[in-house]
Amino acid sequence: MPTLAIDGKQVTVPDGTTLLQACEQAGSPVPFYCYHPGLSIAGNCRICLVEIEKMPKLQIACYLRAADGMVVHTTSDEVLKGRQEVLEFLLINHPLDCPVCDQAGECWLQDYYMEYGLYNPKFDEQKVKKPKAIPIGPHVMLDAERCILCSRCVRFCDEITKTGEFGIFNRADHSEIGIYPGKQLDNNYSGCVVDICPVGALTDSDFRFKCRVWYLGSTKSVCPGCAMGCNIEIHDNRERTARPHIAQGARVMRLKPRYNPDVNQWWMCDEGRYGYKFIDERRIINVQLRTNGTARQATWDEALDLVAQTFLRLTEKNQQDRIGVILSTHLTNEDLYVAKRVFQELGIQNLTVQGPARPGSSDNFLIKADKSPNTRGVQALGLSFESAKVLEQAARKELSVLYVFGHDLVDVYGEEAVKAAVASLELVVFQGSNINRSCEVAHVIFPSAVYAEKDGTFTNCQDRVQRLYQAFPPLGDAKPDWQILLEFAKRLGLPLNFLDAESIFKSLATLEPAFQGLSYELIGDHGALLKSGEVAQ
Numbered sequence: 001m002p003t004l005a006i007d008g009k010q011v012t013v014p015d016g017t018t019l020l021q022a023c024e025q026a027g028s029p030v031p032f033y034c035y036h037p038g039l040s041i042a043g044n045c046r047i048c049l050v051e052i053e054k055m056p057k058l059q060i061a062c063y064l065r066a067a068d069g070m071v072v073h074t075t076s077d078e079v080l081k082g083r084q085e086v087l088e089f090l091l092i093n094h095p096l097d098c099p100v101c102d103q104a105g106e107c108w109l110q111d112y113y114m115e116y117g118l119y120n121p122k123f124d125e126q127k128v129k130k131p132k133a134i135p136i137g138p139h140v141m142l143d144a145e146r147c148i149l150c151s152r153c154v155r156f157c158d159e160i161t162k163t164g165e166f167g168i169f170n171r172a173d174h175s176e177i178g179i180y181p182g183k184q185l186d187n188n189y190s191g192c193v194v195d196i197c198p199v200g201a202l203t204d205s206d207f208r209f210k211c212r213v214w215y216l217g218s219t220k221s222v223c224p225g226c227a228m229g230c231n232i233e234i235h236d237n238r239e240r241t242a243r244p245h246i247a248q249g250a251r252v253m254r255l256k257p258r259y260n261p262d263v264n265q266w267w268m269c270d271e272g273r274y275g276y277k278f279i280d281e282r283r284i285i286n287v288q289l290r291t292n293g294t295a296r297q298a299t300w301d302e303a304l305d306l307v308a309q310t311f312l313r314l315t316e317k318n319q320q321d322r323i324g325v326i327l328s329t330h331l332t333n334e335d336l337y338v339a340k341r342v343f344q345e346l347g348i349q350n351l352t353v354q355g356p357a358r359p360g361s362s363d364n365f366l367i368k369a370d371k372s373p374n375t376r377g378v379q380a381l382g383l384s385f386e387s388a389k390v391l392e393q394a395a396r397k398e399l400s401v402l403y404v405f406g407h408d409l410v411d412v413y414g415e416e417a418v419k420a421a422v423a424s425l426e427l428v429v430f431q432g433s434n435i436n437r438s439c440e441v442a443h444v445i446f447p448s449a450v451y452a453e454k455d456g457t458f459t460n461c462q463d464r465v466q467r468l469y470q471a472f473p474p475l476g477d478a479k480p481d482w483q484i485l486l487e488f489a490k491r492l493g494l495p496l497n498f499l500d501a502e503s504i505f506k507s508l509a510t511l512e513p514a515f516q517g518l519s520y521e522l523i524g525d526h527g528a529l530l531k532s533g534e535v536a537q
């Protein structure tokens with residue numbers, strides 16, 4: 001473990017630590033473009049220059065390993081002059097695009113120019129022209145003029161996806177980033193190159209020109225796209241929507257991966273990244289009642305009273321076995337726990353869970369075939385997957401009520417089977433966020449919040465319980481599932497009084513063996529594992 005002096009401070013770092021990492025550890029961070037902790041070291045941008053005593057000239061901190069006895073200066077006059085000159089070089093051919101560049105506001109050229117540049121430009125020749133606004137794949141646009149040739153995108157596609165689409169072509173000031181002839185940037189993680197491009201050379205076709213980044217609000221969350229549960233940030237336009245003409249309120253503008261060393265590191269897949277659009281598609285925003293095939297808008301009170309009365313009548317007659325409930329693997333642990341408590345306290349045995357209709361695609365990196373964010377949460381709460389049995393009971397006329405959460409049963413079992421199952425039912429309740437074919441057979445529809453609109457936790461395929469935070473309020477009349485269930489429970493006289501998702505989790509962590517000892521505090525930003533051995537595989 002070498003000990004070295006950085007700006008007069010002694011630090012001891014593990015063997016193999018780069019000088020750049022050691023500087024960060026010593027509280028003297030140095031700027032960088034080409035360095036990325038998840039990629040190999042290229043050492044080509046040259047901006048991480050530092051001065052090391054007894055070395056004849058400035059050195060790049062990303063490439064050198066910290067060594068015992070080194071005396072390093074990160075802010076000497078020579079270092080500051082060196083950085084300024086590197087910046088001037090990098091900007092010689094950079095277009096003055098900032099007003100129309102999507103990266104403005106989160107561009108490392110802008111930031112470092114303000115921090116280390118502020119020079120009087122000496123260069124007055126014509127800038128080299130390169131291709132602009134070229135779609136290089138379904139999700140990414142290239143502006144080669146803005147590229148500083150840091151090679152992060154090249155290394156990402158060589159080392160992480162191993163698809164090798166990018167190359168640097170030509171020589172000297174005509175060097176140019178591009179895609180190999182006949183290729184497209186169309187791998188499963190292509191959006192990540194936009195995240196790691198430090199400038200506006202690679203921009204996201206989906207986000208381009210949608211919102212200036214200084215209007216974005218950010219919320220920590222977890223991708224609901226598959227069982228991996230990649231950590232993400234939800235970026236919404238809340239600052240813009242303070243303006244009254246945007247009646248809908250804040251909406252998702254983009255998703256970005258959030259670093260979690262144990263789950264997704266710095267990355268996320270394209271399916272998850274662009275999968276947020278369901279949040280605003282075919283949303284259920286009102287409570288609805290359907291009688292004789294005609295649907296009408298209703299109040300929460302009216303609809304909850306109606307459902308509660310039916311449940312009370314059946315339970316009073318000891319006919320709980322005529323009620324079937326199908327929960328969903330898209331519900332949070334908190335939603336599932338409240339549902340379990342409510343329906344079990346009513347004595348309902350036909351309480352089960354439906355997962356996705358079929359497995360999806362997967363790979364050897366992040367993408368899982370299980371497209372549910374909370375299958376392990378369902379299993380940890382001891383709930384079963386027997387929805388087929390419940391539907392069969394309904395088809396045999398053994399049920400009077402079916403309460404379905406979110407899933408499209410038609411997609412899973414087909415139209416005929418669902419129609420046959422619900423034909424004799426007195427009451428079908430659908431609680432969900434998006435319209436699907438199961439809604440068409442429901443007598444009561446409760447609008448529920450999507451993951452971005454509520455607090456809670458999902459348990460990923462590694463048994464890691466991870467937190468989601470509410471980015472913005474639910475659309476229309478929608479509410480978090482647990483809240484709807486608690487209002488329902490109140491009408492049934494059940495003593496369940498939780499104030500928020502955290503108080504539900506506290507109760508869950510006390511009563512459910514697999515979750516024992518966990519708390520929101522312990523889960524923190526990177527999640528915490530379920531108690532091993534308490535969940536069936």
Ligand code: SF4
Nearest residue numbers: 147148150151153197
């Ligand atoms: S496109 Fe961006 S990430 Fe790729 S080499 Fe250029 S600046 Fe670096």
Ligand code: SF4
Nearest residue numbers: 223225226230269272
């Ligand atoms: S791998 Fe799964 S959890 Fe991760 S971003 Fe993709 S869909 Fe979302």
